[in-house]
Amino acid sequence: SELEVVIPRLSISLIGERPHREVFRLSLQALRLHDRRLSSGLETLELNVNRLQLDHHHRNPEGTGVVLASVSSRDPAIKARVTREDTLSRDTRLRSMDLAIARLEVTADDGLLESIASISESLKSVVIASGINGKGLSLRDAINRAGVPYNLVSGGPPPPSSKLVVSEVRVTPIDMRVFCRLSTRLLPEWLLVLFAVLSFSSNIQVDGASFNFSGQHLFEQGRAPFEGSIGGLMEVLSKHYVNMSLKGDTLRPLVSVVFNSNLLLGGFLSRHFFFPKDRHVQNLSGPALPTSKAGLVHFPNDIEDALDFIGE
Numbered sequence: 527s528e529l530e531v532v533i534p535r536l537s538i539s540l541i542g543e544r545p546h547r548e549v550f551r552l553s554l555q556a557l558r559l560h561d562r563r564l565s566s567g568l569e570t571l572e573l574n575v576n577r578l579q580l581d582h583h584h585r586n587p588e589g590t591g592v593v594l595a596s597v598s599s600r601d602p603a604i605k606a607r608v609t610r611e612d613t614l615s616r617d618t619r620l621r622s623m624d625l626a627i628a629r630l631e632v633t634a635d636d637g638l639l640e641s642i643a644s645i646s647e648s649l650k651s652v653v654i655a656s657g658i659n660g661k662g663l664s665l666r667d668a669i670n671r672a673g674v675p676y677n678l679v680s681g682g683p684p685p686p687s688s689k690l691v692v693s694e695v696r697v698t699p700i701d702m703r704v705f706c707r708l709s710t711r712l713l714p715e716w717l718l719v720l721f722a723v724l725s726f727s728s729n730i731q732v733d734g735a736s737f738n739f740s741g742q743h744l745f746e747q748g749r750a751p752f753e754g755s756i757g758g759l760m761e762v763l764s765k766h767y768v769n770m771s772l773k774g775d776t777l778r779p780l781v782s783v784v785f786n787s788n789l790l791l792g793g794f795l796s797r798h799f800f801f802p803k804d805r806h807v808q809n810l811s812g813p814a815l816p817t818s819k820a821g822l823v824h825f826p827n828d829i830e831d832a833l834d835f836i837g838e
Contacts, residue, residue, distance in 0.1 A: 533557040539815060542641075543648055549641050550593075551581045553811040556602075568621075569613050575604040579807060582638050583814040589637020590814075595807035597703075598628035619691045626698040631805055634706040692745055692752040692759060700739040705805055706732045732787040734803030737779050739767060 536557055540550040556576030563569045580594040596603035605626040612619050708730040744766065745751050752759055784790055786803060 527563050529561045531557075531559040537811070540645070541815075542644065547585070548583050548814045549645065551583070551811060551814075553579045553581070563613065567612055567614065569610040571608045571610070573604065573606040574602050576602050578603040579811050581810045581812075582641060583810075584637040584641060586637060589635060589640075590810070591633060591635070592631075592805070592807050592810065593633055593638060595631050596628050597631050597806040601626070601628040603628050616686060616688045617691055618688065620693065622694040622696070623692060624696045627700050629701045630703070631807060632702055632704050633805065634704075634708065636707070636709050639708075689753055690755055690759060694746055694751075695742075695744040695763070697742045697744075699741045702737045703803070703805075704732055704735045704737060705803075706730060730787070730789070732783060734805075735779070735783040735786045737782075739770070742766070742770070 533554075534556060536554045538552045538554075539548050541547065542549040554575050554577070556574070558572075558574040560572040561569070562571075578594070578596050579592060582589070582591060582593045584590045607622075607624040609621045609623075610619060611621045710728050710730060744763070752762060
């Protein structure tokens with residue numbers, strides 16, 4: 527059996543709480559999802575995203591901009607293929623995972639870090655209030671269960687556990703260009719003094735520094751597969767890339783940062799001052815969605831008419 531889903535354009539927005547406004551918007555273009563199941567018990571899932579862009583809407587217009595964007599005109603932004611075996615098993619057994627990511631541009635500033643910190647605090651309060659932090663019940667659930675026999679509130683025996691088993695992961699080379707405008711107040715005190723002496727500036731400016739990661743092949747045949755959860759797999763992959771960066775050729779990205787920033791003598795002796803690189807994607811995918819004080823999103827008239835037509 528086969529299933530194919532094609533979505534020309536998909537946008538996912540994150541609405542902040544204080545105040546209620548759109549903070550981030552992820553835009554995906556030409557999204558294609560293809561699932562195929564064979565009688566042998568194998569299942570292949572393919573995902574293609576032609577272009578992606580992550581916008582940040584800050585309350586200060588100067589802090590609004592494109593955070594992440596794919597810039598390749600030839601290759602899709604994301605191309606993934608997952609092969610699953612033994613689909614009837616309770617465990618999710620993945621024979622292979624292939625991931626290709628096109629060239630990316632990453633931009634950061636103080637407004638972005640401020641929004642991330644605000645969202646992290648909001649999520650932390652939600653986790654504590656709901657009791658899903660792994661440290662027990664929430665206060666409301668504890669009060670509701672007090673004085674009630676355990677067999678009436680336990681809900682029966684827990685379901686059998688399942689795990690993720692990954693036998694092979696292949697990731698193509700990753701190429702990123704980094705732009706940033708950050709205040710030095712975020713640096714440790716000793717590093718702040720060093721930066722002030724070397725750069726004669728109170729702001730960190732990086733214009734198009736290149737960061738390249740070679741292609742990786744993990745858990746290949748002959749080695750023990752990964753067994754655990756999705757979070758555990760992400761942790762293993764992140765540690766692998768961090769260790770690879772520390773052990774590999776770190777001189778090239780450092781040279782790129784120096785020649786494309788104001789870290790040394792304010793950038794007067796580098797191309798940052800004479801020929802700064804420009805971002806390929808600077809325009810937002812659209813204006814911020816208008817929201818009410820209650821957090822309700824007000825769609826433009828053309829979108830509302832389209833939704834009414836679909837509903838009819």
